[in-house]
Amino acid sequence: MAKTVIDVEGMTCGHCKSSVEGALHNLDGVSTAEVNLEKNNVTVEYNDTIIDRGKMTAAIEDQGYDVKQ
Numbered sequence: 001m002a003k004t005v006i007d008v009e010g011m012t013c014g015h016c017k018s019s020v021e022g023a024l025h026n027l028d029g030v031s032t033a034e035v036n037l038e039k040n041n042v043t044v045e046y047n048d049t050i051i052d053r054g055k056m057t058a059a060i061e062d063q064g065y066d067v068k069q
Contacts, residue, residue, distance in 0.1 A: 001031060002048040007041045007068035008060055016065070023059040027051055 011020060017035040020042055024033035029050030035042045044056060057067045 001045050003043065003045050004053060004056075005041050005043050006053070006056065006060065008035075009040060009066040009068060011035060011037055011040060011065060013037075019063045020060055020065060023063050024056060027055060027059055030056070 008020060011017065017037060020035050021033045024030050024042065024044055027046075029047040030044060031047070032045040033042055034044075042060070046056070060067055
């Protein structure tokens, strides 16, 4: 398992948290996704032979949030 922290702009509430975590959990290869609203990021544990950071970033951006590169 690999682990990464993705900085996300625009998350302010519980709905934001649910949207981002849900989008990531729906991806094959993601085992956990935990949003930290205070730090404006999400910590993701994933199988790096199945999914990469680019696909996770796209899933977050599809929910309407900006990922800081």
